Amino acid sequence: MSKTTALEISNISKKFERPGRPTIEALRDINLSVKQGEFVSIVGASGSGKSTLLRIVDGLTQATGGTVSVNGKIVTRPGKDRAVVFQQDSLLPWKTVIDNVAYGLAINGVSRREREQTARHFINVSGLQGFESHFPHQLSGGMRQRVNVARALAVSPDILLLDEPFAALDAQTREVMQTELLRIWEEEKKTVVLITHQIDEAVFLSDRVVVFSARPGQIREEIEIELPRPRDLEVKRSATFVAYVDHIWKLIEQEVRMGMKS
């Protein structure tokens, strides 16, 4: 059974020109293809261009070279087929939870009744019932990140792009959020591209882990994670899991060392 390709990244490169200062080469010749419904994680040292790649895929940043296509169509700007969850808090602080979740729908001209209905559905999916009329500053970091995920899901994208969504959370909350994300992914059947610097998070969640080299970001290795699904936290103690983590850890360590030498 060969699934269709949801996301095709071809020869993407990105240089940041900075007047009066050396140009930064953030990405070099990235090729990556993600299948419909696949969960792919990207790990790599900080500064290796992971966020830049995600922004290019979303259409927020223009690549210097190469193309991104989603369901066969070349990306030139953000679109309804993709949605991002940023690492940084990006909820509108003056809007309630429900209005934040409905925000993308409001931008796209969905009627108030319909968007509230949709928002309520994803508030339930994300375990935010009872917090509809809270403001973001009244929520914990974990809750806020749920709202971010719900807001992205509400526009029903084909591809969910997550940029270190749980990095700011404490270890326990992060584990809870990981299992929640797995559950939502299985229920909603989305294609997911997740950026993380937590290797165990990448292995736990993904079908495939893509390891970036240090700057300029290039794909160092792709690793198929052949752990059975559905997965629960138990799997993190299995020998296979530990071996995957160990392998990826060594790759990144080498990259960081080489980065420090040059």
Next chain:
Amino acid sequence: MTFWARTYDFLQGDSRTSSLVRVAFSVAVVLLIWEILTATVVTNSLLLVPPLEVFAALGRELANGNVWTNGVATGVALLVSFPVAVFIGVAGGLILASNRLFSLTAGPMLMALYSVPVVALAPLFIAWLGLGFASKFVIVSLVAVFPVLVTTEVGLRATDKALVDAARSFNANGWQIFTTVTLPYALPYVVSGVRVAWARALVGIVVAEFFGSFAGFGFAILAAGQTFDTATLLAYVILLGAMGVIGSLVFESAERRLAPWRHE
């Protein structure tokens, strides 16, 4: 917890009652010091009179309708010129924030005008525009416009880039980004500018009325000063103080309502 610890907690709390108690307390202290001063150090009633006499004068002015006449003159001038100043300030801030070149060109000049005590030019305006409403209008608008203009521009430029990215990633167009992100983000800044502008407008109106008018709180203060009626003079100062405090409280609560996340 001891009685004192509980009292302390109550007094430094956020509730409406505790803030009322705090205000009442500070007013009482000021009145007490004032009373003691007039009883001991400053016994010359041309310089300072005890609080009770001032309140008596206030009662007299209320009863004979002078407060009303002067209040209408000052109030109408403020109610017309202040909103105009706010409107022009916001519009100017929008223009400056929309264009870097404008801002760079006009910015230093505006900063200079903001720093200059415009009230010093009051005699000049009165020479140009005569006694009465027109000169009050120009002076008040001129002193009040700058804080609004500056904070509006700052607020519009302060926008959190992450919020703009989120909006863009939902395919928002420029107008949608402006109305759903930039503007709401700037609003509390604008209101804080309006709050500063209100305090300046009160100074502006009093100075304008000193130099050129036949009615108004400033006129009444000057008239009382010229007849050495210190009690009446202070009565009008207290009224102006009350207007300042009320305005400040109103705009502060508006700020709080518009940006509750900044206050926790």
